[in-house]
Amino acid sequence: MIDPRIADSFARQSMMASLRAELQAAMQGRCVIHAPILAEFGQQHGAAHAAVAFALGDSAAGYAALSSMSDGQEVMTAEMKINLLSPAIGDRLEATGEVIRAGRRLIVVRAEVVAVAGEARKVVAVLQGTMIGV
Template sequence: MQPIDVKRIHSSFAAQSMMATFGAELLEVSEGHVRIKAPILPVALQQQGFGHAGLTFSLGDSAAGYAALTMLPLDFEVVTAEIKINLLAPAKGDHLIATGEVIKPGKRLCVVRSEVRAVKQGTETLIAVLQGTMVPVPA
């Protein structure tokens, strides 16, 4: 296993216009583990005033995908083949934090999971869990 190129993860993340639109930022990058934070902005609310499930899903998917990318050779990228989400609670709070991790790395498939928490006045609430499969592709 080669050392993680944290700069590569940050550069790839910066190229995602959707993450920029959501005001998302990388908090942590380590082997098989990534944390992303995003505010719950007015542009990402659903009809009842909670953070939209699309925001929750996007953050969870990106956290899981970047966790997989930390374990791939430098000449590879990653794409989502499939990912499932269980929404557990409304996205109420100031911001969301998505934590992604690799369950099983592989040359053809990486099995990943992530958890998304809403943070309100310092209290975290688990609002979603995701599990899926990432596919390594040539860069």
């Protein structure tokens, strides 16, 4: 299920388009984004660059936050921390963002980024941060 407001916002993100990312789910407090691991966004060891995991995780967490906000509001990242756990090697990355706590002004979020290779799945990054309504 995808909230049309989030689908519209996602369609305007040139960064996600560059990564060929697709919005898979966006509902109350949760968002899932997939993207293929592309050679043009690789690092010197053959894995996806950490910036790809960060971009996907940040967007998934941001859209999870947006899904918990009133119509007419937008969201931006105030701060975000990433822990890189393993090289991002596989066919695609899957980022799942969720709201930890939605306050009146700030929303605390987290995201998990998984590398998918065939049927195998491996967590490659976890993010935690704060979103703010604008």
